[in-house]
Amino acid sequence: MRFLIFMLGILLAHPAWAKPWEFAPGSRPLRLNVEDLQRDFPDIQTPEDLSNLLRAINLAEPMAEVSAEDAGNRILIKVISADTVSEVRIYSLTRSIRLAVENKVNKYVGLTNTQEVRKQLQEEIFKVLKEHSYYLAKVQIAERPHRGGILYEAAIDEGWPCTIARIDFSFPLPPGIDNPYRIGMYCEADEIRNRLTELEAELVDAGYNQQRIQSPDLVFDPRTNTATLKIMGTLGKKIQVRIISPIKSVGLISTIFGDELNAVDPSITDPDAMASEIMRQYKAQGYDDVEIRQLPPHTPDTETIEYQFEVRPGPEYLVTEVQFEGLNALTQEEATDVMGLTAGLSNQPIFSQDLAQRGRETLQAIYKERGFWDAKVFDPRVIKNPSTGEVKLVYVVREGKRRLYDGLVVTGNKALPTDVIESMLVVDKKEPLAWQHLIDFEKVLRQAYRSVGYLQVQMNLELVQNRQFRDVETKVVLNIQEGARSKFGEISVKGLVKTDADVVTRELRFEEGDWFDPEQVEESRQALVDLGLFSSVSITPSETKTSSGDTTVPYTVIVREARSGTVSFGPGWSLSDGMRFTIESAYNNIGGRGRKIFSKGTLSEEKSQTPLADKTLLGRYVGVGYIEPWLFNFPVDGTLTFNHQGLARDTSWEVSRAAEAIASHRLRNFAPRTDLSLFSLYKEVSVEAEEGVKRATLIEPGILQVREIGLRHVTDGRNNLGWPTRGFRLATELSLADFVFGGDIKYNKWSFSFNVYHEFFENFVLAVGTSYTSYNNIKRRDAPNVLPTSERLLSGGPETNRGFRENTLGPVLTSTTRDEKTGVIETRDNFYGGSRLASQRLEFRYQLVQDTFALTTFFDANNSFFSPTEERLIREDFAKAPAEAEIKPPELYDNEPYQLDDLIRHPQYLWTKNYLSYGIAGNLLTPLGSANISVGWPWRRCLNNAEDCPYPRGNSNYRQLRGAVIGINVGATF
Numbered sequence: 001m002r003f004l005i006f007m008l009g010i011l012l013a014h015p016a017w018a019k020p021w022e023f024a025p026g027s028r029p030l031r032l033n034v035e036d037l038q039r040d041f042p043d044i045q046t047p048e049d050l051s052n053l054l055r056a057i058n059l060a061e062p063m064a065e066v067s068a069e070d071a072g073n074r075i076l077i078k079v080i081s082a083d084t085v086s087e088v089r090i091y092s093l094t095r096s097i098r099l100a101v102e103n104k105v106n107k108y109v110g111l112t113n114t115q116e117v118r119k120q121l122q123e124e125i126f127k128v129l130k131e132h133s134y135y136l137a138k139v140q141i142a143e144r145p146h147r148g149g150i151l152y153e154a155a156i157d158e159g160w161p162c163t164i165a166r167i168d169f170s171f172p173l174p175p176g177i178d179n180p181y182r183i184g185m186y187c188e189a190d191e192i193r194n195r196l197t198e199l200e201a202e203l204v205d206a207g208y209n210q211q212r213i214q215s216p217d218l219v220f221d222p223r224t225n226t227a228t229l230k231i232m233g234t235l236g237k238k239i240q241v242r243i244i245s246p247i248k249s250v251g252l253i254s255t256i257f258g259d260e261l262n263a264v265d266p267s268i269t270d271p272d273a274m275a276s277e278i279m280r281q282y283k284a285q286g287y288d289d290v291e292i293r294q295l296p297p298h299t300p301d302t303e304t305i306e307y308q309f310e311v312r313p314g315p316e317y318l319v320t321e322v323q324f325e326g327l328n329a330l331t332q333e334e335a336t337d338v339m340g341l342t343a344g345l346s347n348q349p350i351f352s353q354d355l356a357q358r359g360r361e362t363l364q365a366i367y368k369e370r371g372f373w374d375a376k377v378f379d380p381r382v383i384k385n386p387s388t389g390e391v392k393l394v395y396v397v398r399e400g401k402r403r404l405y406d407g408l409v410v411t412g413n414k415a416l417p418t419d420v421i422e423s424m425l426v427v428d429k430k431e432p433l434a435w436q437h438l439i440d441f442e443k444v445l446r447q448a449y450r451s452v453g454y455l456q457v458q459m460n461l462e463l464v465q466n467r468q469f470r471d472v473e474t475k476v477v478l479n480i481q482e483g484a485r486s487k488f489g490e491i492s493v494k495g496l497v498k499t500d501a502d503v504v505t506r507e508l509r510f511e512e513g514d515w516f517d518p519e520q521v522e523e524s525r526q527a528l529v530d531l532g533l534f535s536s537v538s539i540t541p542s543e544t545k546t547s548s549g550d551t552t553v554p555y556t557v558i559v560r561e562a563r564s565g566t567v568s569f570g571p572g573w574s575l576s577d578g579m580r581f582t583i584e585s586a587y588n589n590i591g592g593r594g595r596k597i598f599s600k601g602t603l604s605e606e607k608s609q610t611p612l613a614d615k616t617l618l619g620r621y622v623g624v625g626y627i628e629p630w631l632f633n634f635p636v637d638g639t640l641t642f643n644h645q646g647l648a649r650d651t652s653w654e655v656s657r658a659a660e661a662i663a664s665h666r667l668r669n670f671a672p673r674t675d676l677s678l679f680s681l682y683k684e685v686s687v688e689a690e691e692g693v694k695r696a697t698l699i700e701p702g703i704l705q706v707r708e709i710g711l712r713h714v715t716d717g718r719n720n721l722g723w724p725t726r727g728f729r730l731a732t733e734l735s736l737a738d739f740v741f742g743g744d745i746k747y748n749k750w751s752f753s754f755n756v757y758h759e760f761f762e763n764f765v766l767a768v769g770t771s772y773t774s775y776n777n778i779k780r781r782d783a784p785n786v787l788p789t790s791e792r793l794l795s796g797g798p799e800t801n802r803g804f805r806e807n808t809l810g811p812v813l814t815s816t817t818r819d820e821k822t823g824v825i826e827t828r829d830n831f832y833g834g835s836r837l838a839s840q841r842l843e844f845r846y847q848l849v850q851d852t853f854a855l856t857t858f859f860d861a862n863n864s865f866f867s868p869t870e871e872r873l874i875r876e877d878f879a880k881a882p883a884e885a886e887i888k889p890p891e892l893y894d895n896e897p898y899q900l901d902d903l904i905r906h907p908q909y910l911w912t913k914n915y916l917s918y919g920i921a922g923n924l925l926t927p928l929g930s931a932n933i934s935v936g937w938p939w940r941r942c943l944n945n946a947e948d949c950p951y952p953r954g955n956s957n958y959r960q961l962r963g964a965v966i967g968i969n970v971g972a973t974f
Contacts, residue, residue: 018045021053024069024076033060044075053077083113086149087497088121092156099563101128101156106497113143113150125154133161133187135220135227162187164218165226171235174303177202187227192216196231203235207304209269210236238304239269243278244295245311247287261285262311271297271307282313286350289314289386315389318348319355326397329370339363341393351391356380360395367399371432371471374400405433406466406473412480415452421445425476433474449482453516456483456551486516489542489552495559499533500592504557506630507531509668516553523668528559531629532596533589535562564588577619578607596627609648612688617648636665649807651830652689652699654790658682672717672727679735681708685790696815696890697832698877700783704790707743710735718757723847723854723925724767725759729973739781745788746779752900755974763847769974772900775835776867784873786835786866793837793864796915796953798967800839801862803917803936804954805965810834810864812893812951813874817886825887829951834864836897840910841974845923856921858934861914863943865897893951896943913943915953919964931970937963 020043023034041053050068057066057079069076088105092098104124111117122139129137138157143150167181180195196216203211213233220227243262261281264274275292282290295308322341324332336342339359341349349355360377367375376398383392405427410418425441427433442459449457458481466473488510493501507527509520521539528537542554569583586598604619623643631638639662646655664677683706687699694701714731718724731753738746753771760766773793778785797806813830840861847854866874871892878889896913903909919936938954955963 018043019070019073019075020044021075021077024078027077027079050075083145083150085109085111085113085117086147086151088152088154090125090154090156092158094158097129097132097134097156097158100132101125101154104128105154106495108152109497118143118152121152121154125156129156129158130187131189133163133189134158135162135187136160136222136225160225162220162225162227164229165221165224166228168228168230170230170232174203174206174208174235174238177206181229181231187218187220187229189218192218192229204266207238207240207266208235209239209266212236235303239266240304240306241274242298242306242308243311244308245313247282247311247313274307275309278309278311282311284352284354286316286318286352286389287313288317288351288353288384288391315386317351317384317389317391319351319393320348320390321392323392323394324397325394326399327395329367329372329399329402335363335366335395338366356382356393359393363395363397367397369432369434369436371402371404371434372399373403373435374398376400401467402471403433403465403474404430404471405437406430406475409475409477410480411478412482415454415482415485416448420448421478424448433476438476450518453485453487454482455486455516455553457481458483484551486551486553488512488514488516489554491555491557492542493557493559495561497561498564498592499559499561499589499594503531503533503592503594503629504528504559506635508557521555524557527666528557531594533562533594534559536560562588578605580604580619594629597625598627599624606648608650609653610651612653612690617646617653619648620644620646631663635668636663638663649832651693651828652687652697652789654685654687656683656685656790658684672715674715675713677712679710679712681706681710681735683708685788687789690817692815692817692826692828692886692890693830695886696813696828696878697789697830698784698786698874699789700780704788705742705744706737706791707741708735708737708749709741710749723845723851723923723930724757725765726757728754728756730754731973739779744781745791746777747775747787748777749773749775763850765845767841767843767845767974769839769841771837771839773837774900778835778870784877786870786873786877789832792833792835794831794833795837795839795862795864796831798934798969800837801860801915801917801936802858802919802921802934802967803860803938803965804915806967807831807833808953809862809915811866811895814891814893815886816888816890834866834895835870836867837864838862838898838900838914840914843974847925851925854923854925854930856923856932856934858919858921858936860917860936861910863896863914865895865913868897871895871897894943894949911939915943916940917954917965932968934967934969935964936967937965 021041037053037056040056041049044050044053054066054068054077057077067078069078085108088102088108090098090101090105092101104127105121108117108121108124118141122141125139126137129135129139136159138159140155142153142155144153145151164181164183164185164187167179167183169179173179177199180199181192185191193216196213200211200213211233213231217230217232218227219230241264243264245262247261248259262278264277268274268277271294275294279290279292291312291314293310293312295310298306298308300306319341322332322336322339324335327335333342339362340355341359343349357379360379364375364377367377378396378398381394383394385391405425407429408422408425410421413421424444425437427437438461442461445459446457449455460479460481462477462479464475464477466475489512491505491508491510491512493504496504508524509527510517510524514520525537525539528534536559538558540556540558542556565585565587567583567585570581572580572582580602581604582600582602584598584600586596588594588596590597600621600623602619602621606617606619609616621643622645623641625639625641628638628640630636640659641662642657642659644657646653648654659682660679662677662679664675667674667676685704685706686702687704689697689699693699710733712731712733714729716727716729718727718729731751733749733751735749736747737743737749751771751773753769755767755769758766775787775791778787780786780788793810794807795801795809796804797808801809808831810831810833813832814827815830816825816827818825842859844857845854846856874892878891880889882889898906898909898913916939917936918939919934921932921934923930923932941952941954942949955965
């Protein structure tokens, strides 16, 4: 560059050689203001002019390559601005390596593409590979244009991992301490450090408190791809402590865990510190006159030093009397109780200086809470009697005057009404006013102003006190300067790699220029989390800026993209299906637009089935689906699913295939969270059973086609999806099937479910739920107008009634047939549910381990049934001439229909037309709901309190413990 300027200087030495300048073709100035440059440098007359021009360009484009060329009648300036890194992609055969590298190199996105940046990137990758024991890995970094910048593609060839061939300790390991390292283990840095931490803890437990071990050192040999592990350091002396004392800890705890009174924390190595700790422990147990004498240390061997202490404990002091001077506002009993100085059932409080001080501080805090702002409790006089071990504490109290609340005067408020502000100061007039009341009041008031967008509000509290009376009547005067209402400022998104930016911004509930609302920020964060595309989401304010009297709050959305693809598979077991195997997979964010494709497959034993023609059915399910968010750029998600299913019931097989299209929308400005879904269902079902079962259950031959459209609604106001303690959940559905849609059945269906939760006190919750589902106006082609078996509602089991086995409640349809070959007469009971289902649940829940495990006591009331019209049609069909091999026509038992509104007029239907059960359940809490194991017993085995009934439900020995039904339920919404 200097030579070029020198040569141009020779040409421009004379003013006649003055030349204009311009940017050469291919120049890419990004930040330059060309008009300002042309005005400041109209032409080049001297080398100094050229130098000043180039300097100005370099200041504006510090990362650009700048050159000048004499083109005869003008000077060409070429500026090539460096590109920025738009994305870094890692290709590796080892998934864990790829994820580890990606976590480190995302910080290079946005940097300028230079040789130094590429070198740093490569070094960063090699560092990660070495930490994972891949010392001989090869990395090739290619770059290409991408999204207006440069894409780095790093291909990693891991090769073989390094292994440890030799282990060198600079100190011998003591007997009983195993070497945590093994020849042949990988040279993985984290694993080596973790094992060293475990070794250090084991040495401390063995008494080597003075050990000093350096960080492990790996000496790598590239010829053999092995390393020597060197552990350098010293063990020092093995520290032991011996306490000679006539006092020993007593009780069950000391028997199990040792004598804690005469033990010292192993981390303490200084003998003076040991003596102080022993004295502290004894004084905390009431031995306030304890004396500690250090004896000469003992060395049982060359590696051990034993510090010895002789303890003279003196008497154990108990607080036998507490006196107060100046105590008027509280009784002596109240004061000693709040101070923790009240005698227990069997003994007096153990005296310690800490106990006396804590009591003084507690009593003074109680006075402050009761309005005595100037109250002072002095350190107590301690009167000890060494001969009896009794202690008398004397506290002197200066109460001062009590402050009584005399009202609130508010000025300057416009955004919040005065009565709303007054309600935030939670103290009644003429009641004691505490400082905490004022602190809490200001905190709540600031939050209220923040919720309506006033972030710069200033508050000035003044107290007008009338001291003429016994109590100080205190009026609170609040002056508010609200300032300007804030707005959302510029919104930026960071952390995106594959996802398009508008996928994030379209989920935000606020835009630049909207009035500030913190609830919209939280709703936006939750909406982004619900997408399932990001492993973490944060929405944080940037620096506040004030312009033209309006305060704007810029916000930054920081996301971290989750893995796009997931696969899970494994065996399982259930009470009804027996052994099963499940595989699920999903791929999110197709094309960076949030699209998702998912699939699921299961195989199950179906162990409870009855063989048909000496054959059994292998239960199966295969389903695939696709989700298209924001259909046609509207806030509506489209879902399309296809599935094939084969399942075995007790006496039949059901094979179906279905397709469902769903358009769902979340009401953004409605709280609590509310979702609406419009769906269309196409379903084909084929049911196989023995002839007697077909006739009894009205199974028609051939394939049943169902065409259904409907609307679903869910309003979820629960405070916690995994284990709600308050709130509610309301779900409704209305659907219609008709011949005009191409199906073989016509009906309208509605369902209603409502759950409510109330927390009586911490961790103790009452949960109540009710639901009702009904098929109405059923019409069939070439069949009785009764709901087909594939659509019937089943009752009993973990999802509905936990005191009965799965699908054993509801109407009983019997068939009596004679086997043509053997002549054996067989009567079979069929439980196929009904067209209506009612359920009520009540639970008392208590968390034993916070957010982890809970116990539940439950009461369930549930049944399914046919409508009176369907019951009449069934009986009419059964009355027809018996089919071949039938001994007598089928019969219908235990059908007890009722409508939902009947419960209002006849509440006794809850226990006369439903089966009741009770029991307990253990609940493992997860973010998606509780996984619980229940043990339930039936309240009774027959409806209407009948002592004898033809079809009793539940186990025959239900009154005994072994008659319980065990159920497993995962992720229930109740």
